[in-house]
Amino acid sequence: MHSDEPGANPGTSTPATLVTGAMPVHIACVMDGNGRWAARRGLPRTDGHAAGEAALLDTVEGALELGVSWLTMYAFSTENWRRPPDEVRYLMGFNEGLLMRRRDELNDKGVRIRFAGRRDWRVPRRVLRRMDESVALTESNRRMTLTMAFNYGGRAEIVDAVRALVADGVPAGKVDDKAIRARFYQPEQPDPDLVVRTSGEYRISNFLLWQLAYSELVFTDVLWPDFRRQHLFDAVGEYQRRRRRYGGVS
Numbered sequence: 645m646h647s648d649e650p651g652a653n654p655g656t657s658t659p660a661t662l663v664t665g666a667m668p669v670h671i672a673c674v675m676d677g678n679g680r681w682a683a684r685r686g687l688p689r690t691d692g693h694a695a696g697e698a699a700l701l702d703t704v705e706g707a708l709e710l711g712v713s714w715l716t717m718y719a720f721s722t723e724n725w726r727r728p729p730d731e732v733r734y735l736m737g738f739n740e741g742l743l744m745r746r747r748d749e750l751n752d753k754g755v756r757i758r759f760a761g762r763r764d765w766r767v768p769r770r771v772l773r774r775m776d777e778s779v780a781l782t783e784s785n786r787r788m789t790l791t792m793a794f795n796y797g798g799r800a801e802i803v804d805a806v807r808a809l810v811a812d813g814v815p816a817g818k819v820d821d822k823a824i825r826a827r828f829y830q831p832e833q834p835d836p837d838l839v840v841r842t843s844g845e846y847r848i849s850n851f852l853l854w855q856l857a858y859s860e861l862v863f864t865d866v867l868w869p870d871f872r873r874q875h876l877f878d879a880v881g882e883y884q885r886r887r888r889r890y891g892g893v894s
């Protein structure tokens with residue numbers, strides 16, 4: 645990273661300075677900025693995604709160090725099919741390769757791998773197979789659940805839940821928060837306490853729309869391939885300085 649880049653000089657939060665009793669239970673990340681990271685180096689966008697793998701693994705390590713129970717990473721959105729076909733093809737193969745390369749070490753660390761998103765015809769069968777294998781391999785792990793939001797859209801998840809309500813014949817009077825949530829991709833997952841988005845973009849981009857209702861949002865200018873656990877610790881430091889009110893008073 646160039647030292648004059650925003651976010652180049654990380655803060656000083658460490659697992660020791662953070663408040664153990666106020667750790668986020670669930671952190672969700674929007675891994676943005678791979679393309680710009682590559683462009684700045686005169687590289688193809690896909691090289692930026694490849695460089696993002698180290699960031700992802702270091703973030704997992706950092707979250708484990710902090711004792712975070714749930715980590716959700718936005719890996720491919722229902723809108724990302726609009727990217728150039730070559731990039732989409734690359735991302736499918738990249739995500740499959742990432743699972744092949746990393747699932748054993750994640751399993752060894754006690755990480756349970758899960759996926760959130762639509763299993764539609766656009767996701768190659770091969771990729772679905774790797775996803776299923778990774779879920780099965782890590783199913784009994786409990787140290788942390790790593791959810792890859794893949795072919796995921798917050799609106800699609802709500803639409804799918806509504807379809808399930810209708811298919812289940814739930815009468816209008818019985819439709820409430822609980823009934824909707826029970827039909828999400830991971831009903832037992834707590835809502836994110838903290839969402840981190842990299843690369844200086846201040847938006848949610850269809851990520852976990854329902855679940856983010858009261859999440860704390862932290863935005864950083866760091867491009868995803870440069871993101872490391874120190875940045876995660878700093879985001880948690882900022883989270884711990886916030887006062888959450890959930891619509892009430894503190």
Ligand code: FPP
Nearest residue numbers: 674675676693696697700718719720721849
């Ligand atoms: C949302 O922004 C960002 C994502 C859905 C993340 C995309 C991440 C990758 C393609 C790389 C995955 C990397 C690893 C290491 C697995 P957006 O660009 O979809 O939305 P926007 O157009 O609103 O910015």
